[in-house]
Amino acid sequence: MTGFTFERALKVLVFAALVLTMWKGLARTPEFASHITPQRFFTGLVNDAENSLIMKERHLDFNDASAKAVRVRLEELTSMGRTPDPAMINEESLRRAVNRRLAVRERDADYVVMARERLDRMRALERQGWRMPLGATVPPPAEGALTTGVAP
């Protein structure tokens, strides 16, 4: 008598896991989600974009504070005319630290703009009822269509 063996149970489990992956994966594709569950799809995209914006704003705040702290230290040392250990911390190393902070700050400022663009884009897509094309072609964008205004 061949009952419900361990191997058969394993086969069923493996197949079920693969089918579940198929179903969950399909449900996450823009083709399926934007057509079948658009509300959930856009809620996810907007939430994600909001989180990114918050994160990037925090990074910018942190870098502003760090740059300010390093600059204040530089001013203090300049006014004192010395550092406790010039071999480790000196005017040159602090100037380099300030410049590094400024470079990161410039990049983080752009990231905030980019994150805001992303959030606006996702909200616009939701507002316009955007759907992912099912075929393998998309119409070519017109000049200026990608840089201004809201999503089609």
Place this chain on the structure above:
Amino acid sequence: MKTPRHDIPISDTQSVLWGLLRPLPLGILAVAAFLIFFNLGQRPLWQDEAETSRLAQTVLTDGVPRAFDGKNLISQEEAREYNPDDGHVWRWSPWIQIYMSAAGIACFGENAAGDRFFFALAGLLSVAATYLLILRFFRNPAWAALSAGLLTLTAPFLLFCRQGRYYSMGTLLTLAAIYAFFSDWRHKNGPLVGMALSMGLLFHANYLLFLSFVPSALACAILLYHERLDIKRLILLMVATMALVIPGLFMYRLGSQSGMFDIILVPENLMIYFADLIMFMIPLPVLAVLAWRWRRFFVFLERPTDPAERFVLFCALLTVMSLLLLALVPQRFHRYIVHLYPLCAILLAWAGMRLWRWSRPSGLAFVLLIALTNWLHLYPLERTKLINRPWQNDFRMLTSPNFPLKLYLTELFSGYPDVNANIIAFFKEHARPGDTILAEYSDLPLQFYTGLRVLGGLQGPPAPEEKPEWVLIRRSVRVNRDRLLFPARAFVHTLDLERDYERLELPWPDEDFGNRADPYYHAFIPVEPPQLPLTIYRKKAGG
């Protein structure tokens, strides 16, 4: 004589080549050729490709690559790549790709398709080599076809094959070295020479591939195929390989580049390479099952008895060891692991076939998931919060659950409003011969396509007295190895743009790179507005 059970069966290469002339492999190669060659020059060269093609232009005039052609400087490392005292000869990245690019330009003209042709051909040959490798040594046409088929449908691999850079050549040479290793190199000189040549040329394709692949392959061979190693032949092989490699150590000044090692980066590199592996190459559940299956090997070094399975373990170990070695290198790019894609395809094909034999519905579902989607790669990572998806990525990129081939075909059929194409078109229309452009990035594509004098980029500081007619500002803020702003941006800060220049906004978005193949950066479909436009400054009359 009966073939020993644990040995790989031997046949000869000529008869195996005939095996390629069957409908199934020919069909796979036709599909691969279409996917790799169709509209090859549709998008212009991006910065890194243009570096290679600009150097190729100097090869065509001088015979050797030079970083200065009398008008423009070719540099992305702030002038570290050359020494003006030895004629600006390029002494940074290896030269094979430069000569391949030069050959393409010489044969097909100074355009993207011509530049990329021989690299695309190497990509196609890699698909054929994957098929031949399995057919010759395992005489299993189904496994060979499935391996080559899966590789053909792997979108990241296809993207890298369409780049005018060493990626596909590195892949082909890796496969050639493995092929030669299994071709009875202990008794025949042909495979020995083939292996030395493959590994030597791999160094001259990219030395990081060589430095990660060769020690890994040797370690895997010792662990899994020690009976195939012969110490005398191994010494001969090492001597022959080093004869090809040693001149390169001096040509590319490897000693000066080794100073960039930074141990702090190693854990992060390891983490990200592992993320690359499970997001784009071998799904985490497959790795987990195989690790369990091969537990006796990891604990007791007990090798699988089935030759096919042992070879698959060889592929997996080689891949993982290569990643471990690459993590020691400060520069971390997906491009350094592209040559491992065929090994991953072989592994996945074997896993699919084993699963098919065990349970047909599961085997079919597995192969469909691997061939047509990235869901088995990404869904488990999303569930376990292990996914490494940059926050800027659009949901229509390879870092989100998608049909990768559909995205790839959409770009092929519909084109893409490439940022470099728009910049090049603008300057071709508006700049006059003799004008100088200061470009914060894309300086090398502009040099290649317009022939104008182009400063900036990642070249190093422009002379303080420079007054360029055009300034191309890019939104992306790039920092150098010292985490400081690149000198081009610092130079722009010294200009009085409002007083001396007229601001022009192009009707196209300012995207970071253009046709970069890296799955974290490659957009197949343009994203919708709002996006900041490309901004160019034109010097006012008398400015």
